[in-house]
Amino acid sequence: MRIRIVGTGRAVPAERLTTRALEAKLSLAEGALEAVTGVVERYVCSAESQIDLACAAAALALADAGVEPGAVDLIIGGCGVPYQPLPATAPLGMQRLGMADGAAAAFD
Structure with a gap:
């Protein structure tokens, strides 16, 4: 691998x-x-959520790599304080990036 x-x-x-x-x-x-x-x-953080910041960073990373969101195989989220218990932050970010449910593995 x-x-x-x-x-x-x-x-x-x-x-x-x-x-x-x-x-x-x-x-x-x-x-x-x-x-x-x-x-x-x-x-x-006053106005932004974890997911707002995660998606902004992810969009910059995708642009830096020249990769479309659909080409991503795995999303790993790391947060000191969880946004909510379920679903985890990574799948919520995946959804906001426009990726279909199940298009990639996603976990925190």
């Missing part, structure tokens, strides 16, 4: 939250969080 990664894509939420703003919101001393975590800013 041959496996290849032929394209990559990434998507992040539109909203950014600086550590300084988070410290102010939590009434913490300026620099306290950054000193402990080393994080200067992070992305925050």
